[in-house]
Amino acid sequence: MTRNGPSLGNVVACDGSWRFERGVDLRSDPYLLDHVVESKPVFPAAYLVGLMTQAAHRVLPDHQVLGVQDVSFVQAAHFKDTRALEFAVAAECSDPHHVSVGISSSMAPPREGFPRIHRTHARGNVRMGERVAQSARFPCLDFTGAADYAELYRLPREIQHGPSFLAGRRYRQPAPRQLLATVVPPGGSASGWRLDADEPGWPASLLNAILHVGFSLGVLARERTVLPLELASAELHSIPSGEVQVFARMTEAREGRLTFHVVSWDLDGRLVALFHGFTVREVP
Missing domain, CATH: 3.10.129.10 (Hotdog Thioesterase)
Structure with missing residues (x-):
């Protein structure tokens, strides 16, 4: 590793x-x-x-x-x-x-x-x-004046993040069940999300940054710690070099389980990753 x-x-x-x-x-x-x-x-x-x-x-x-x-x-x-x-x-x-x-x-x-x-x-x-190239389909959002994502990293208090995981920059919550955020490679890495061009699979830091937006929405919704439970499906369409914009929406809340749909795109509007059925559970 x-x-x-x-x-x-x-x-x-x-x-x-x-x-x-x-x-x-x-x-x-x-x-x-x-x-x-x-x-x-x-x-x-x-x-x-x-x-x-x-x-x-x-x-x-x-x-x-x-x-x-x-x-x-x-x-x-x-x-x-x-x-x-x-x-x-x-x-x-x-x-x-x-x-x-x-x-x-x-x-x-x-x-x-x-x-x-x-x-x-x-x-x-x-x-x-074989991956198929995606055309631009998402608008590039302006996060000027949005809240500092560091506020979300401080929630919940039971979890502490260090430099290797600090990818979030700004966020907005347009509705109680929605969260918008912008994330960048941790530490502002010049090499982007993938440290090695020949590295197999998906960059874990990119996955973590995107899914953390859904996780944070769960924490905001319940004001308590949540833990990941399952992921129904995910697709990675491209690996950008820099900033990614993320939208998370809660689709279900039942019996202590919260489920989210999370979509992300680059600054050119191209789809990056799509997550369906990301489910977390509340910690009593």
Whole structure:
């Protein structure tokens, strides 16, 4: 993994299945210190999606990642002290255009003589193919005078963000169930959202910046912490070099679950990414 995002580890391939493994801790991946939930560094949900797309691209390198479907965020990956998690990303090609991916980890037990602790973090399906260029269709919005996005990063208090995740710049809330925002590569990186032009899959920092707008809308709506639960589908149409404008809309609120539709575009009006059914749950 790199300083600002996830990458895959060593791979073992057998009978149509691939398994990528790598040890992850706060020393090897210090960017995790910039995403802290209740005093513990946590692997971001959007980065799990990024790993899924990387694995699928490694399995089918002659295809592009078009979308993800039926993503479930099962259990968060927490980090404590210097203990490492052995991350495993298992991928299987179900047909020529779909790859199913599961992400899990294991860690040493707190006491000798006990078995290793195993956890499942996420699972989903990745759709592969050839991306079709999109024409401009969205207006470029003027955020002059809009509120500072730093206000949203301070909500909720249980979550703290550091420089690796500070992509939001300005926001407006035109209606209680809507949120508009503008985001840029964290730290104003000159290399844009993708640090390496040959990097497989989707840039995790871009996914995280866009989905955070939906997450923030959930926090504003309920004035409490929410946690990611599932993502029905997502499409990435282009990877811009700089600013992205984002619109999030709440489509359903029921039994402590909030569901959002999130769309984003670049300053030329071209579609960047589209997320359907991004669902979070309220923390009691």
